[in-house]
């Protein structure tokens with residue numbers, strides 16, 4: 001299990017006064033302190049970890065967020081920002097002596113500007129809520145995490161979330177123009193705006209993916225894009241993981257960048273088929289879902305080329321959707337993959353490492369070996385075009401030994417990802433979950449460099465502490481001194 | 486110009502040179518090929534550290550869409566290697582040799598340090614969007630890695646983005662990994678003569694708001710007579726497989742028809758014209774003149790243009806759907822004040838891109854930051870370069 005820092009007793013002792021002060025800033029229902037009402041906030045998508053916070057405050061305006069931050073800063077109170085709490089890495093896990101600032105009541109679409117192709121929204125608007133607001137004019141917001149019904153744009157910014165379509169459209173960072181940002185001192189600054197690219201340091205780029213370490217985002221200006229004329233998927237199933245990997249490389253090598261290129265292995269195909277009855281080939285070792293966009297004729301052209309390429313790899317089956325309904329049927333199993341796996345196992349851990357795609361066969365082979373060694377099943381579903389793996393480790397959370405093994409297995413997978421030239425996390429973030437593995441990817445002085453930059457924004461380490469950076473040495477990193485020449 | 490030039494050929498030597506400078510408290514000017522010395526503020530440093538001898542592509546995996554190269558690798562060398570595999574640099578960084586009268590080509594480190602992106606930025610992102618990994622030497626002489634060689638990575642703070650566009654003030658880039666993409670099979674453009682810039686921006690918005698995916702959207706205030714384009718001209722580019730280019734150009738032409746008489750430009754004409762847009766050479770700036778780059782929301786572009794034409798004999802070129810306004814004019818403080826006022830009024834930012842040294846030393850070459858952000862910036866600078874030895878004063882006086 002991962003350790004959390006000891007709470008500050010002087011803060012716990014002042015709980016009532018702190019709650020009263022927060023109530024003075026956010027009146028009415030906006031401050032939660034009753035133990036039962038704190039329950040929903042004690043965990044996030046990483047449900048193995050639970051910790052009720054000192055209190056939860058739900059501001060409705062940037063001014064309130066700033067006032068809460070000013071108060072917490074002046075009083076040395078730790079703060080954990082929270083969107084929808086779907087983080088899979090425990091990014092929104094509270095601390096016993098921390099105030100959770102929940103952005104969910106800041107959920108207004110402030111403006112849609114079609115001429116400049118942007119939308120200004122509050123941090124608590126859901127990912128899908130943005131697309132819903134602009135769909136009538138034929139636009140959409142591109143990054144589409146599977147959690148898009150629930151997760152909020154502020155959380156997306158802080159995790160730099162991706163989705164099935166990021167091979168073509170990029171991740172959150174590539175689709176932002178600006179944010180309204182509240183510093184730890186409670187100052188409000190506009191970062192970026194409605195124009196492209198900063199003249200000066202790219203603060204927007206640094207803040208994106210910073211997991212609540214640098215400040216609080218209250219408003220986000222996103223780019224919106226015109227929807228394609230249409231999209232259609234095909235399914236290609238192969239006899240081995242190696243062959244499927246080679247087919248992926250051949251598609252990319254041909255110059256085609258599909259909008260989505262998803263990979264499922266045998267256990268995942270079986271779980272999804274049992275759940276969704278999507279007609280997936282049960283004799284395949286690996287299956288690809290490939291989606292293209294454009295007019296009907298363009299879709300035909302691209303699917304024809306991809307079909308031809310896949311045909312060279314002795315496929316078990318090739319199924320090209322002819323209609324939107326057939327396309328939806330192909331996607332049905334994939335979209336329910338996590339739920340389907342949830343049905344064959346009481347619990348699962350979702351890993352998120354990224355590897356160079358050429359290492360795919362070797363890495364999946366090693367994961368299969370580990371699966372046997374640990375005696376835990378694993379199902380693989382991932383974004384094949386960009387090498388972002390999502391091995392789902394099946395375990396039983398009621399069995400401490402099973403839980404311990406699952407965590408050790410997950411850590412081994414992530415070490416393997418780094419060993420072959422990849423990284424610990426492609427889109428879910430470090431959070432508490434991978435915090436103690438940061439030393440696998442970074443050298444101590446590199447982590448110290450990152451910590452100093454965190455400290456430049458948050459000198460007292462009040463913002464979302466005990467996440468991202470290993471606990472030892474938490475707080476201000478030693479000042480940088482010139483190394484001996 | 487700086488006196489002594491250090492041009493080490495290994496990262497280890499770069500690190501030693503910076504560590505020595507930090508120990509002695511002696512600032513260094515950082516450059517690649519020095520093609521952009523006339524960019525931003527002049528740096529006061531006794532010595533210059535150039536990464537021009539850190540050369541060579543270190544990893545290229547076409548099927549993984551990644552390329553790594555040392556910071557001093559000339560851009561044309563990278564573009565040639567990519568072309569062999571039918572790929573290209575996504576952000577289309579401009580070749581600014583013409584603008585700066587430089588003989589040497591830009592280095593990868595310089596282009597990344599300046600976050601320079603060309604017309605394709607509007608569709609496929611900026612240089613900063615494609616920097617997957619960096620190795621750099623911080624101001625204490627430590628080698629730091631951030632990001633990596635994979636397409637998706639959110640492990641730790643994204644120092645790649647912080648370093649991109651930091652003009653050598655936060656670290657000396659030694660190696661960079663970029664995402665690359667297949668180069669399009671075909672290309673072509675639609676050109677539309679418009680009565681004024683506002684109509685032009687509306688035409689570009691119609692294209693950019695359509696499902697047809699233009700990868701370039703520029704507005705040429707004086708047209709391009711050498712290409713038979715007289716008068717103010719809106720230009721939309723498609724890059725894709727050949728059948729898609731034909732289809733999409735046709736649809737764009739139909740879309741623009743209510744606004745005038747759109748013309749199709751073939752691949753060759755289109756390529757030649759977009760090269761001039763990319764290099765901003767259509768501005769035709771004279772040697773002593775200043776060049777500014779203003780970034781505003783696209784619909785603000787025409788008002789910026791009108792304000793500048795009212796203030797001085799401004800020559801203009803609008804890219805990025807109207808949101809990127811290139812401006813050429815007299816290198817005077819009055820002209821600079823007009824540009825900064827227009828950029829601010831348009832809700833955007835400016836860069837004094839090129840100017841004779843006296844103007845660059847006299848004025849703010851980039852907009853200032855609000856006080857809370859300026860305080861953070863100073864602490865971030867200290868976190869990376871505690872002795873302030875890297876390119877002091879390059880971006881702002883005293884920073």
Ligand SMILES: Cc1cc2nc3c(=O)[nH]c(=O)nc-3n(C[C@H](O)[C@H](O)[C@H](O)COP(=O)(O)OP(=O)(O)OC[C@H]3O[C@@H](n4cnc5c(N)ncnc54)[C@H](O)[C@@H]3O)c2cc1C
Nearest residue numbers: 083084085086087091145146152154155158161162212217
């Ligand atoms: C079933 C499921 C599927 C998922 N699929 C994907 C996927 O396909 N792709 C993907 O990338 N992720 C996925 N995720 C992970 C998760 O949904 C994303 O990380 C999402 O962006 C989190 O948003 P949230 O609003 O829930 O943020 P939270 O979980 O509440 O918070 C995430 C982090 O951001 C911080 N934070 C939140 N809001 C703010 C703010 N306004 N200001 C400052 N800091 C803030 C928090 O402190 C925390 O560190 C999935 C999760 C689940 C449960």
Ligand SMILES: Cc1cc2nc3c(=O)[nH]c(=O)nc-3n(C[C@H](O)[C@H](O)[C@H](O)COP(=O)(O)OP(=O)(O)OC[C@H]3O[C@@H](n4cnc5c(N)ncnc54)[C@H](O)[C@@H]3O)c2cc1C
Nearest residue numbers: 517518519520521523524585591592594595596598653658
């Ligand atoms: C404001 C501005 C002004 C420009 N001025 C010019 C110009 O005068 N001439 C021109 O040809 N193009 C100019 N450009 C275009 C662009 O800078 C160049 O195309 C590209 O940067 C040239 O590479 P270089 O190797 O010559 O860079 P340089 O001109 O040597 O350096 C450009 C910037 O990058 C920094 N830099 C260079 N190498 C590294 C490195 N390894 N690590 C960290 N920082 C590094 C330098 O300190 C400098 O701030 C300008 C661009 C901008 C945005």
